[in-house]
Amino acid sequence: MSVLIIVLGLLAGAYAVALLEDRLTRGSFAPAAPLLAAAALLARESIVTRKPDRLLFETAPVLLLIAALLAAAVLPLSPTLIVADLATGGLFINAALAYVLVALLMAGWGPDGAYAMVGGWRFLGQVIAYSMLIVMPITAVAIRAESLLTTAIVGSQEGWWNMFYQPLGFLLFFIASLAVCFLPPFDRPSAEGELAAGVEAEYTGARLAILRLGRMVLVVSLAAATSVFFLGGWLGPWLPPWVWSALKVLAVAALMLLAGYYLPRVREEHLLAWCWKLGIPLALLNIFIVGVMVLAGL
Amino acid sequence: MNPDLLLALITGAALFGIGLYGVLSQTNLVMLMMGIELILAGALVNLVAFWRFLHADSYAGQMFVLIVMTVMALEMAVGFAVALARFRARGSVEMEEAQELKG
């Protein structure tokens, strides 16, 4: 039951994200546009490139979608609305997000196209930069909750949301989550202007529809993760828990898209340098501060 | 005899054997390292199986697994550094062409 609700919720979220992205990039607001675009993609011919690695080419879009769905599986929308409340929830979401990289490498290598391959390897460079900034803020969150259970993590934010308790971690996690779903400031793997859409370049028809859907769901999953880890998940006055979850997820998703709209693109080597020279020390500092605060009983 | 334990141990043994075959038969340094990864993976399976079926109350067993995972990551990092240095110097990491490394 909760599986169905969560999947439907993710799809609705993906639809909202598509609408928002349309609004930001084209300035138009047509509620039917994403559905029409999807229908058009499904009906269009699906071209296969010359000498592709068929296995990787076909698997990649599906794997991206599965990884995004699995990441959402451990995130609670309300105290009971969760697919699997794993004892290792905070670690599991990292494991699921790691497969985004595998999917993009496959999508890059599979079609036997230069632009796609460059896009795939670029994402590998990004992963090495941002992956620690996903793991370390979650570590600090788990320190405060004294548990890796995502429900316990939300429960630990009764007093102060983690956004205010550890603003540094929130900032780093937010930036890293933009890089995970290769949204605009970090969209070099699928840069439209310069790489002819990178990993998406050789995909057409139904496969491209799945690839795009996977990315939208990924954005929603990351927004849900930000909401659960830093914005207190379902916590909030007056309204029922699931409404709060939905509102927070949508707000975070909108913020992610807006950030991409206003920031300049970052090249992978600059991202690497900043993440390793500035981001990781800051993340360690965040863990230290949270540890001290927890020991002090704040 | 616990069949689950035996099954897990045989999996470990098979991975070890495949890894050994890879290490002995491949000529490229990077492929060789994949063989080593498989050998270490075989060791991992055995450690987890021993923890689960023999000493489920001793968490030092799980810690051993963490150490082996660290070793896997380190082996890769150091191996790639060596491969990179060799590739810069000689333009290939084929081990057949590396006879001069024989002491």
Place this chain on the structure above:
Amino acid sequence: MQTFFIGFFGLAAIVFAVAVFRTSSMMRSALALLFSQTALGALFLALQAEFLGVLQIMMMATEMSIMAIFMVMFMMDPGGLGGMDMSHQKRLSMIAGLGAVMLVSAIAAYTRWQELASLSQAAAADEQIRHLGRELLGRSMLVFETAGITILTAMIATTAVAVKVPAENASHES
């Protein structure tokens, strides 16, 4: 049920491991190794070691992807379209590999494991994580710290080996 899952994921890991050395496309080879390790992670989950299983699945995804880029960089024929043979002493290796499997399996089959066993029930996953944490930062802290120092040493050594010597310093050293 547990037996079935152990067998299934074990078999998957072995099949993918064989595929690593059977294909000549480097990308497929690296991904086969990745999925072999992922199957092992699932096997750990079947063995009720939840933390280790999830950790294995997470670490290997990134590790093997990095392996993939190095293989594509260093192989002469990364796509495997030329059909080059990249192996030597196949017979010897095959014999050694099969011999090792037989020997280790025989040892596993003929050891009397019951006499060594102390407990057959694993704790619940959250209990396990708590115990593992206490072990890591308690009795085994020194070992754990040593691993950390080893990582640091390896990081420094790796960087020192891999970084290109700048041209103006190169003349001094040679």
